[in-house]
Amino acid sequence: MLQQYQQVIEQYRQRVYSFAHYSLRAREDAEDVTQEVFIKLWQHWRKIDQARLGAWLMRVAHNSVIDHVRRQKPGKDNRDQYSEVEEQEAESDPGSEVESETFRLELQQAIRALEEPFRSIVIMRDIQGMSYEEIRECLQMSESQVKVYLHRSRRKLRENRRLREIFSAATGASLPEAGSRADKARQSE
Amino acid sequence: MSLAKESQCYFVQLQIDSFLDADLTSQQQDVFMAHIHDCSACAAELQFARQLHDSVLDLPLLECPEAVLEPVHRLGNSQQPVSRWSALWAALEQLPLALRYGLPAAAAVVLTLLLAPQFTQDPAGNAELASQPSEETYSQEDVVMALRDLNTAINYLNEVSERTETMVGNRFVIMPLRESLNASFERIQDADEALNNGPI
Numbered sequence: 001m002l003q004q005y006q007q008v009i010e011q012y013r014q015r016v017y018s019f020a021h022y023s024l025r026a027r028e029d030a031e032d033v034t035q036e037v038f039i040k041l042w043q044h045w046r047k048i049d050q051a052r053l054g055a056w057l058m059r060v061a062h063n064s065v066i067d068h069v070r071r072q073k074p075g076k077d078n079r080d081q082y083s084e085v086e087e088q089e090a091e092s093d094p095g096s097e098v099e100s101e102t103f104r105l106e107l108q109q110a111i112r113a114l115e116e117p118f119r120s121i122v123i124m125r126d127i128q129g130m131s132y133e134e135i136r137e138c139l140q141m142s143e144s145q146v147k148v149y150l151h152r153s154r155r156k157l158r159e160n161r162r163l164r165e166i167f168s169a170a171t172g173a174s175l176p177e178a179g180s181r182a183d184k185a186r187q188s189e
Numbered sequence: 190m191s192l193a194k195e196s197q198c199y200f201v202q203l204q205i206d207s208f209l210d211a212d213l214t215s216q217q218q219d220v221f222m223a224h225i226h227d228c229s230a231c232a233a234e235l236q237f238a239r240q241l242h243d244s245v246l247d248l249p250l251l252e253c254p255e256a257v258l259e260p261v262h263r264l265g266n267s268q269q270p271v272s273r274w275s276a277l278w279a280a281l282e283q284l285p286l287a288l289r290y291g292l293p294a295a296a297a298v299v300l301t302l303l304l305a306p307q308f309t310q311d312p313a314g315n316a317e318l319a320s321q322p323s324e325e326t327y328s329q330e331d332v333v334m335a336l337r338d339l340n341t342a343i344n345y346l347n348e349v350s351e352r353t354e355t356m357v358g359n360r361f362v363i364m365p366l367r368e369s370l371n372a373s374f375e376r377i378q379d380a381d382e383a384l385n386n387g388p389i
Contacts, residue, residue: 009258015250038258104248107241127248157241175234
């Protein structure tokens with residue numbers, strides 16, 4: 001049992017940690033979530049259907065992330081010091097490479113700012129490459145619901161004002177504002 | 190911008206995700222691309238959507254620091270006997286029955302023999318003995334050495350007593366308690382399992 005447990009940790013540690021990292025602002029929170037998930041795995045080991053272990057782990061990670069988000073005080077910025085330093089460095093240096101780094105960091109912030117289940121779905125599908133079937137099982141919703149939420153998540157990201165500004169500044173392309181008539185029509189859709 | 194053009198832009202922008210996921214039919218793709226060629230705003234929107242899409246896909250999976258999982262691994266390993274006394278008890282369990290119980294019994298007998306005179310001697314006799322002047326004289330060094338030997342003997346006796354207590358306690362108190370607690374935990378787990386079908 002112990003050997004199997006260790007194998008499962010090795011197999012899923014990257015997936016669980018990445019999910020928590022892209023969902024939460026502070027690295028410490030992501031680490032806490034990862035620990036919690038694997039401790040719960042140990043506690044419930046005998047009850048878990050081994051064939052659905054991956055889905056179980058991601059469901060626990062998802063619930064644990066939601067708990068952490070709820071525990072965060074409203075308005076309190078829990079970003080860790082390292083990410084702040086990274087952002088400052090990216091903003092202070094000129095050049096297209098840094099522009100893309102700034103874009104990447106802003107994108108991560110935009111993903112973290114998404115509400116549930118938009119955030120989890122975009123992380124699971126686009127970053128972690130999970131199948132619709134796996135996501136459906138983790139989040140306990142239908143496959144068509146997953147697709148609809150994913151579509152809306154991407155659209156919400158495209159409407160992020162800061163990302164549009166960075167992109168326009170870097171490429172010189174003139175993007176219509178996120179609040180234009182077409183966007184308003186989309187929002188009211 | 191005319192209403193028809195705006196409407197076209199609206200529909201094309203709705204199709205951007207499907208285009209990027211290659212979910213459009215060839216006919217839809219032709220219409221989509223024709224509009225993109227004619228409309229700079231939608232072309233810019235597509236470029237932005239593509240950049241965003243690629244950037245999300247490029248975000249790496251992150252390696253969890255080993256230190257984070259250390260307590261988790263410790264939890265797994267805690268099933269093995271770790272304490273010195275547990276190891277000693279496990280070694281004792283391997284001994285033949287006579288030795289397993291003989292050792293604590295022998296220790297108890299030795300203790301009894303050593304301590305018994307203190308309680309059985311007549312206190313009055315002791316007082317009388319103490320009042321008599323001693324014929325022998327002892328140097329300061331002899332007294333210090335005797336005291337040191339006495340302390341060593343007391344320490345040894347304390348240690349033997351402690352080990353005996355631990356062994357007897359383990360056998361007759363801790364192990365039955367542990368078994369009883371484990372049985373209770375299992376009953377609780379079974380009840381919990383019956384109540385909740387899901388793990389959460």
